[in-house]
Structures are given as structure tokens and as C-alpha cells.
Amino acid sequence: MKKLAFGIDIGGINTAFGLVDEQGELVAESKISTAAHPYYSDYPTYVALLCQEMHKLFDSFAADSTLAGIGIGAPNANFYTGTVDTPANLWKFKGDEPVQDEKLRVFPLAADIAKSFPGLPIYVTNDANAATIGEMVYGNARWMRDFVMITLGTGVGSGFVANGEMIYGHDGFAGEAGHIVIERGGRECGCGRRGCLEAYCSAIGVKRTAFELMAKLNAPSELRSIPFAELDSAQVAAAAAKGDVIALETFRLTGMRLGQALADIVTITSPKAIFIFGGLAKAGDLLFDHVRHYMEESMLFAFKNKVQVLPSALQDKNAAILGASALVWKELDK
Amino acid sequence: MKKLAFGIDIGGINTAFGLVDEQGELVAESKISTAAHPYYSDYPTYVALLCQEMHKLFDSFAADSTLAGIGIGAPNANFYTGTVDTPANLWKFKGDEPVQDEKLRVFPLAADIAKSFPGLPIYVTNDANAATIGEMVYGNARWMRDFVMITLGTGVGSGFVANGEMIYGHDGFAGEAGHIVIERGGRECGCGRRGCLEAYCSAIGVKRTAFELMAKLNAPSELRSIPFAELDSAQVAAAAAKGDVIALETFRLTGMRLGQALADIVTITSPKAIFIFGGLAKAGDLLFDHVRHYMEESMLFAFKNKVQVLPSALQDKNAAILGASALVWKELDK
Numbered sequence: 120m121k122k123l124a125f126g127i128d129i130g131g132i133n134t135a136f137g138l139v140d141e142q143g144e145l146v147a148e149s150k151i152s153t154a155a156h157p158y159y160s161d162y163p164t165y166v167a168l169l170c171q172e173m174h175k176l177f178d179s180f181a182a183d184s185t186l187a188g189i190g191i192g193a194p195n196a197n198f199y200t201g202t203v204d205t206p207a208n209l210w211k212f213k214g215d216e217p218v219q220d221e222k223l224r225v226f227p228l229a230a231d232i233a234k235s236f237p238g239l240p241i242y243v244t245n246d247a248n249a250a251t252i253g254e255m256v257y258g259n260a261r262w263m264r265d266f267v268m269i270t271l272g273t274g275v276g277s278g279f280v281a282n283g284e285m286i287y288g289h290d291g292f293a294g295e296a297g298h299i300v301i302e303r304g305g306r307e308c309g310c311g312r313r314g315c316l317e318a319y320c321s322a323i324g325v326k327r328t329a330f331e332l333m334a335k336l337n338a339p340s341e342l343r344s345i346p347f348a349e350l351d352s353a354q355v356a357a358a359a360a361k362g363d364v365i366a367l368e369t370f371r372l373t374g375m376r377l378g379q380a381l382a383d384i385v386t387i388t389s390p391k392a393i394f395i396f397g398g399l400a401k402a403g404d405l406l407f408d409h410v411r412h413y414m415e416e417s418m419l420f421a422f423k424n425k426v427q428v429l430p431s432a433l434q435d436k437n438a439a440i441l442g443a444s445a446l447v448w449k450e451l452d453k
Numbered sequence: 454m455k456k457l458a459f460g461i462d463i464g465g466i467n468t469a470f471g472l473v474d475e476q477g478e479l480v481a482e483s484k485i486s487t488a489a490h491p492y493y494s495d496y497p498t499y500v501a502l503l504c505q506e507m508h509k510l511f512d513s514f515a516a517d518s519t520l521a522g523i524g525i526g527a528p529n530a531n532f533y534t535g536t537v538d539t540p541a542n543l544w545k546f547k548g549d550e551p552v553q554d555e556k557l558r559v560f561p562l563a564a565d566i567a568k569s570f571p572g573l574p575i576y577v578t579n580d581a582n583a584a585t586i587g588e589m590v591y592g593n594a595r596w597m598r599d600f601v602m603i604t605l606g607t608g609v610g611s612g613f614v615a616n617g618e619m620i621y622g623h624d625g626f627a628g629e630a631g632h633i634v635i636e637r638g639g640r641e642c643g644c645g646r647r648g649c650l651e652a653y654c655s656a657i658g659v660k661r662t663a664f665e666l667m668a669k670l671n672a673p674s675e676l677r678s679i680p681f682a683e684l685d686s687a688q689v690a691a692a693a694a695k696g697d698v699i700a701l702e703t704f705r706l707t708g709m710r711l712g713q714a715l716a717d718i719v720t721i722t723s724p725k726a727i728f729i730f731g732g733l734a735k736a737g738d739l740l741f742d743h744v745r746h747y748m749e750e751s752m753l754f755a756f757k758n759k760v761q762v763l764p765s766a767l768q769d770k771n772a773a774i775l776g777a778s779a780l781v782w783k784e785l786d787k
Contacts, residue, residue, distance in 0.1 A: 295721075417646070420645065
């Protein structure tokens, strides 16, 4: 009997979920709207609907299989407690709700889903950690005991594996390399502080760099006709591909800052490889060449020319669902 | 029959070694000169003498005990290979030696000592990792699965424990937080690069900061009568204790830089505690208060008020020998 794991990816807009086999094959998938349940008081309805749709998917496509477990990737998810702790963009208080204690916004997601799937192992972690485990179980890190995953999307996420195990840290929240401060007092970050790697090397960071360069340099650029609110990193990449000087310099600076930060990260965990994943990674060598160059230039002697910077093997797949499902195989393998 | 482990601490001047029981009690100790064997060609004589003196110590003080293993802390020591790889200050080439290939300076120390102690498990790692394992086996980290050790001496060393295991990295050299770059293009570091944490927060970094401040500020200071070559961090600490403004500001800046770097480190491994060890740690609250203050000020929200900064429990003990011996108990415990 074929064994399958549910992988669930909870984003601010949609919750995608699917059934995945041990080889990383996505057997069936579906989704529900997260955004349709925006409030604290909507959370019970959301969980009920999610469980109902999961049962429906399983019964339709996999009734002859065994369900091995459920893995969930969600923002602020805590591996140790199975909770989603005060997520910035999920299940917020309505303006008119009387009690607005943030402590109430610790959602026991694993326990709540377990009520509908009794006896089944359920694991949660954040999306970057899920992507990391996906790489380890199905991807290019299958034989690696020490590696790092960097996810470049709207934000910058990360996951660290040492001695073959995910580093969750004492509280379950380890692996936030996007919030290493690379410039004291620098750009405002979404976290409320300043100068975080994420403020420079996320998709939005790329846009901010492009605007800084348009102010600093006089070179003509097709980006000069696009307002800040409309520019995205894909447009910057497209301009760079056509030789646009501002766009090219934007990617050089982005790669430099990421490469320098990676050299610092290497001093701590000395990974065999660093995988880059996410929307911005699609820029390919436009970004990777600079990352590699500046990482090596900044690298401590002992680590020079040892650490590979590679694209994720899950880049073009349904990585979020795969990564979440991989949690199940990883934990059952222990 | 009592079980003992040898702990060996190889420094540039002396090699100290001792017999330690499972509770961290140093039963007997001795030393030989490392400096008397400075050259590549002296290495075999050094190993022979060390083994001879180890046998002598064991036979004199512990002949009725069982020897469980040998742990060695040495610069550039590689846990995986048991080698000491091109150490900067040990067993160098003489000026007149014909072949000066640095690849020859990979010393198979564990294998060479094993010839004199056949069948005995022998482990090597660098001194900061040994101190880390000492804290885990005998010290304040005995119940911790996730912590960090920072050693503040002539240099800045570090050791990372995650999931209860030392992070050695893919090559055996992980844990070099002293070489995180905290100021791009900043102070020259002994590693040949610029701006490393070590150039600011080591004992020598403290001296450099004091001299920078004497140049920058006009405040009177007893440090102004001491030449650079003669000043040490203990003198700066003594001046600070008397209210010397330059000395106090030196420790504030040192604590600030270390605290900010620790906040970055926490984003990666999320330790339960950070232990501070070494000569500079003797400055106590003069340093620790600033470290804690600036670490919390710089900390990402998710980690605020969670991570303890504590002195090492081995601070006033023969920590280098203890740490090296702890390697044996840690590995045999697996």
C-alpha cells in the first residue's frame, strides 16, 4: 500500500495542500482561501474547512493509500509546540473586538487538525524550514549533513542543517538569517528594526536598491519610467538582461550584500553548500555570479573555495507543499 | 575501577595535559614546552616527548584507573580527520628548509599519539570547541541542547551546540564567530581580512579601542601614560574600575559590538544561553552589562528577553584541559 504525506502551505492569500509520496511526487493537490478567513474569530471555521477539504482530497485521489502524517509550513510556526505564534498577517483581531491580547493569537494548529485526523503525526514549521527539509528529503541536499537554505522572496528566509538535523534552536524559531543586520542604522525592515539583510536582498530590497541607484547615478534606464509602487524585481531582472546599467548595478549590489552575509554565515556552521530558492533566484547567474564572487572575496581563509552556492532542486516545483510534506518523512525516519 | 580521560591543551608556549574523571575533577596534571619544538622537523620529537610524559603521569598517579580516551584541544585541529592543519604558530618551516609546501604541515596528531596508546579513542578539536564541550559535560550547559560559547582571549573563538551536538560543519572547522565581519573595511584582523569581530572584542581589540578613544576624546586618563606595546586589557579593566572615562567608554563600545554581533548570531541558532569565557570575561559586569543591553536592543522581536548571557562555569578552573578531556566523555556517551 502506497504511503502518502499531506503537505500544507499556509500563505496570506491561499492555503495550498497536497498528497506527496516518499519520492516527492505530488499525487493530488487543492487549495482553500486563507484571505477569506482574515480574523481571529474566523480561525475555527478556517481549520474546519481545511480539514474537510483535506479529507475530500484524500478520499477522491488516494483512498487506496496509507496516510503517514501531515506536515505544515506556516509563518511563525513553532516546530516544538505545533503552534502558529502571533502571525503578522493571519487571523488578526477585528478593530471592534473587545479583548485584543496578542497572547490569544497563539494558534494550536497541529492539535486542532489532529482532532480531525486522530492518531496521525502532525508537524509544523515555518516555510523556509519546510523548504530546507524539502531540499534534504527530495532535492539536491539528499546526501548532505551540513547545508544552508536561503529563500529569496518578498522576504529573506533561511534554514540551517547541521549534523543531518534541522536547527530549530531552543525555542523552535532558529534560522532567521534574513534579519542579520548588515548595515547598522540602514534601511527600515518589516521587522521594525533597521539594516536587516532582508531589507536589501529580498525582492523588495532589489526594488529599493534600484531606486537608490536611480537617485545616485545619471545613467539612462527604462526603470526610470516606472513608479515605485509598480516596479518589481522581475522587471529589474528583465532590464538587466537587456544591459540596463541601473538594473545591472542593482543585481551586483544585491549579490555583493548577500555574498558578504553568506561568508559570515559560513564562519558559524561551515556548510557544504548553500541553496538559493525563491522568486529572486530565478534571476539565475545574474545574481548567483555576484553572490559567489563576493562570498569568496569575503571568506575567511579556512573556508575559501569549499562552499558551493547552488539553486534549489525544488525551484520550479510546488516547493512549499513538497517541503511541508517532507517534514513527515524526515521525522518518521528518525 | 575509576575511569579517567586525558585532556591535552596545545598552546604556542606550553602543552598542558591532565587526567580528568567523569565529574570534571582534575586528578593529575603536567606540561611540556611547545615552544621548545618550534619547527616542522621538531614535530616527531614533540609527539614522542608528549606521549612519554603522558605515560609517566598516568603510571605515577592513576595506574589503578582505566584510561577511557584522549581529548586534544589545539589550534586548527580538525575533529573529523584528527589532524592539526597548517597551524599559524606551531611547527613552522625553518628558513633554510628546502621544501616549504604548506600541505606538508597537516599533522596527523591523533594517529601519531595513537601509536603510543594503541586501541584508545583519541579526539581532537580546536580550543574554543573544547571549551564548549567542557561547558556541556561539566559546566553550566549540562542540560542544554542549544547554546553558544564565546571565548574572549587574545582572539575571539566560539563553539555552537544545536540539538545537543557540537556543530563541526562539513569540514570540521565550524564555529569561527570571531571572524564575522562587523565593520566592512574596518580594523585589520590577524586573519588577513578587515573588520572581524575579533579585531574589536578580543583582549587586543580592547586595547585598540582604548587607543582610538584616546585619540578621539580629550578626557584625562591614566592610560595615556602607557605605550601601545605595553597596555593590556586587564589594565583597561582596572582603570575602568576606578572610573577612568576612556576605560569605561572602551568597555561600553566593546560590549556594544559584541552584543550586536550576538543578536545576529541568535537569529541563526537561537540558543538558550550564550556563555562567555576567557581572560576578558574576568571584567565581569563591566563587560556583561553592556553585552546584555546592546544584544537586547539589537534583537529581533521573536528572540527578545529569551537568551541568557552567562559566565562560563569553568572560568576559574583549568578549563583548557577540562574541555579537551570532555571530548572523550561526550563522544563515548553517543
